Amino acid sequence: MSKLILVTGGAGYVGSHCVLEFLNKEYNVIVIDNLVNSTIINGNGLPESLIRVQHLTGKKLKQFIDGDLRDSELLDSIFSNNNIDVVIHFAGLKAVGESIAKPLLYYDNNITGTINLLKSMEKFKVNKLVFSSSSTVYGEPEELPITEHFPTGQNCTNPYGRTKYMLEEIMKDLCVASPDWSIMSLRYFNPVGAHFSADIGEQPNGEPKNLMPYITQVAVGVRKELKVFGNDYKTSDGTCIRDYLHIEDLAVGHLKAIDKIYNNNFPGFHAINLGTGRGYTVLEVIQAFKMATGVKIAYKIVDRRPGDACAVYADARLAHEVIGWKATRGLQDMCSSAWKWQQKNPNGYRSKVK
Template identity: 45%
Template sequence: MRVLLTGGAGFIGSHTAVALLERGHEVIVLDDFSNSSREPIRRVEELCGKQVTLHIADLTNAASTQKVFASESIDAVIHFAGLKSVGESVRDPLLYYRTNLMSTMVLLETMALAKVKKLVFSSSATVYGVAKDVPVSESSEVSYRLSNPYGQTKAMIEQIIRDAVVADSALQIAVLRYFNPVGAHTSGRIGEDPKQTPNNLLPFVSQVAVGLRDFVSVFGGGYDTPDGTGVRDYIHVMDLAEGHLAALAHLKSGVSTYNLGSGIGSSVLDVINTFSRVANRAIPYEVVAAREGDVSCSYADVTKATRELGWSTHRTLEDACRDAWRWQSGNPHGYASQASPRGVLAVSS
């Protein structure tokens, strides 16, 4: 199968590219490198011994996107492209609404013109808002009164997708609601490379461990949890990547929605202590005030994905910490640490 990955040079996209290539699929990447670079694509090719077709294009630009589809035979799309910083979305909401909504609408319109009917969408457990019950299942209510525009765009895109399917019953779409992707490829050659201050816990812990930051801020120490810190569901990025392949293999008419998580809750201190153990170094941290809107505990009910997709996680939090440390210690400044020129590219303007 020839699979187009929008935003395929990013953290989850690059790991999914590896999983696809290892299973014999062909990979086409469309990315504008606004939050990534060529280097992860080069390393994906190095790891797999196979070429990735790369188109440098802005997905919000209809003409550029249509040019990519016209030049390639595409069987299915996995849609990762979009902005994802919660804090930035609060500071610049219009940027998030324009980029995330427009890119998806252009993609759906272009798929219709090209008669491509298979899509896997990268959504987020953020759409549940402050879920009242744990574990959180797909039947939990999606909130349209979220505290940040990033989450709002995910909920709105899910609605756009459902409306598109009503208009075209031939569409086969899987919506994947991620919990907290962590870790890196076991080789240490590709991993998470945030361009700004990390928004997520594990890359922040990694940067403290490698000496780029002084300490981890732990938001809240008085929750009703075993150690007082917030509990979340952390899923290894390669388990998440394999979830995309499972969703792709089980696409059916209409929209199917799945949680992708480990189904296990781990506290902030669990993560810090586990990372400290595998990295064999202390991770300084300070407990600070809890953030408004944060819940004490959230983790996934993954029964549906296991039942319908035959998918489950195989990697532990310790595996994720070990792989993240292998990546961070070998690439202390991310891909900028050892970037090298890329060869021939298929470039679209």
């Protein structure tokens, strides 16, 4: 019998790409999402991202629930009515700048919602969880590349990163108190790009808060120019360095994580970096986009953005050793797939599928 997976935040950018992989793997999938970063068209019951996922896979979700993890009664009803095997937890607000401006919103949404989820899991004896964490738990690293043994929490530069750090600490404590729990925290670096079909991709609501969707919106003419936040960092060209990871590689990482915690005796809390192990400056990404697409990006240097670290990139060897995962796609693939998505969907999920 196929495993039943509950996916929180499954209609979002990362969630939808992972749901596609889960359905292709013949898993039964329930998605709960509060639609904070999703699009519903013409009163359809499903977010457009998941409609397209079903079309691409030829498979249906077991259930979609429009709901918020802060609703503990709703969560209890989901677990009481379904024999869930594994939970994949994406749901959470994730913009660094917004978290600095609205810290209470981030602490309430990310921490309260996750605690409610863990309580329901404990109540109904579901003890396998893959958690969507972030490289922001490392803050401003003292050396590079970043391994999983680096301290977390001490140098976090923003409330978003602190919510991920705090949740990891809660999960560690839970695993100590209850040895039956198996939790894998996947610390993403910077997911970019889109599915090869270009039918699903990243659609930020309002002004993009991440680099690649901003670049593609400038390229397609939605925005005039890209803002580059600071050119006085201690890097080769003065702009920030990040480890960019293709979204399809990231989705495969979740499949590997599920296999590890479900099919193996793998109790306890385990943190795994998902990155390429290579960092690029903002200006290098702009140049790579031009090389991949032929489109020159207009940009303007502006002041540094609060909460940004200078350079962050992964040592991803543990992912290969523990779950057999390694990134296979390079920056050119990331740029070209993101551009293909943007061209095919100039209005995001409100564009008609061609």
